[in-house]
Amino acid sequence: MARESELAKKAFQKEILSNGIFRDGSLHTFEKKINTYREFPLRPNTLEVLQINLGYMCNQVCAHCHVDAGPDRKEIMTRETMEQCLEVATKSKVRTVDLTGGAPEMNPDFRWMVERLYAIGVEEIIVRSNLTIILAHRKYHDLPQFFAKHKVHVVSSLPFYQKEKTDKQRGSGVFAKSIEALQMLNAAGYGHSGSGLVLDLVYNPSGAFLPGDQIALEHDFKAALKEDFKIDFNNLFVITNMPISRFLDYLLASDNYEDYMYTLVDAFNPAAVASVMCKNTISVGWNGGLYDCDFNQMLEMPLASPVRHIAEFDETKLQERNIMISQHCYGCAAGAGSSCQGTVA
Numbered sequence: 001m002a003r004e005s006e007l008a009k010k011a012f013q014k015e016i017l018s019n020g021i022f023r024d025g026s027l028h029t030f031e032k033k034i035n036t037y038r039e040f041p042l043r044p045n046t047l048e049v050l051q052i053n054l055g056y057m058c059n060q061v062c063a064h065c066h067v068d069a070g071p072d073r074k075e076i077m078t079r080e081t082m083e084q085c086l087e088v089a090t091k092s093k094v095r096t097v098d099l100t101g102g103a104p105e106m107n108p109d110f111r112w113m114v115e116r117l118y119a120i121g122v123e124e125i126i127v128r129s130n131l132t133i134i135l136a137h138r139k140y141h142d143l144p145q146f147f148a149k150h151k152v153h154v155v156s157s158l159p160f161y162q163k164e165k166t167d168k169q170r171g172s173g174v175f176a177k178s179i180e181a182l183q184m185l186n187a188a189g190y191g192h193s194g195s196g197l198v199l200d201l202v203y204n205p206s207g208a209f210l211p212g213d214q215i216a217l218e219h220d221f222k223a224a225l226k227e228d229f230k231i232d233f234n235n236l237f238v239i240t241n242m243p244i245s246r247f248l249d250y251l252l253a254s255d256n257y258e259d260y261m262y263t264l265v266d267a268f269n270p271a272a273v274a275s276v277m278c279k280n281t282i283s284v285g286w287n288g289g290l291y292d293c294d295f296n297q298m299l300e301m302p303l304a305s306p307v308r309h310i311a312e313f314d315e316t317k318l319q320e321r322n323i324m325i326s327q328h329c330y331g332c333a334a335g336a337g338s339s340c341q342g343t344v345a
């Protein structure tokens with residue numbers, strides 16, 4: 001957006017994903033592909049997760065960010081919209097509230113929101129923290145203790161256990177700060193078995209290829225982080241880069257777009273389709289708009305339902321919708337599948 005790239009327009013991204021190799025029949029559209037397996041239309045199961053995007057502002061500007069987040073983004077959820085989310089969390093049967101962004105901690109009402117979620121007894125509160133926010137300003141230094149007090153499940157991106165790959169993807173100096181933040185989380189009790197304080201890490205590939213095996217990568221991450229920095233964490237979630245936003249920009253600029261889409265389509269796994277995260281999740285945008293997932297939110301593909309805002313939330317009506325899909329959905333169904341909780345198949 002800051003570069004005034006045409007790709008900042010969601011319609012342009014959707015046009016790219018619908019035309020070319022998908023329009024001329026070289027590759028099946030996602031709709032056609034899942035129809036072969038009688039999975040079209042894609043339908044939701046029971047709603048379990050409310051993923052709330054508290055705003056697009058972030059202290060980082062990562063190369064692959066699907067949000068196009070950064071310090072200059074002004075979109076931020078108001079307390080009024082948070083109150084509507086809290087009402088839904090109280091009345092519905094959602095098990096998990098997953099706070100994301102941008103850097104969700106930068107929303108001025110972030111702590112208030114976590115305190116309220118904790119007070120109403122939400123079973124699991126996830127915060128997707130980029131780690132470096134903890135060191136970005138002294139007002140964030142006590143976040144590990146705040147998270148621990150409210151039993152927050154912390155999920156943090158760390159593209160690799162070495163400096164070069166991490167800094168290349170997330171910015172110079174990010175690796176060192178991430179390590180320091182992880183040590184602070186460990187000191188607050190996170191990542192140690194038996195503490196009940198869960199710290200998970202997220203890996204995504206550094207280029208236009210599919211991620212490796214989740215179990216093997218978790219083993220490598222655990223061994224390296226322990227050996228080099230005495231860091232403990234619980235699980236590693238391996239996710240596939242989605243061909244949207246900044247990663248789509250990278251694919252086009254590096255002339256990798258078509259090859260990457262062929263890679264995703266070739267790796268299509270029908271078993272993963274049954275467990276894609278839109279089946280049990282609703283994504284809430286910073287302004288209260290509802291989406292099937294955070295990716296659809298970024299592509300401005302609203303729900304195919306009369307219920308389109310958190311203020312109108314109606315679980316029964318929402319269950320009747322068909323999930324909105326496009327070719328980016330291949331990213332969720334390739335190989336072992338991909339979701340905010342890692343592989344799915």
Ligand code: SF4
Nearest residue numbers: 058060062065102130
């Ligand atoms: S930390 Fe996350 S939200 Fe922020 S720019 Fe990086 S990927 Fe995007």
Ligand code: SF4
Nearest residue numbers: 276278293295329332
């Ligand atoms: S991109 Fe979103 S809508 Fe498409 S399969 Fe993945 S979670 Fe579902």
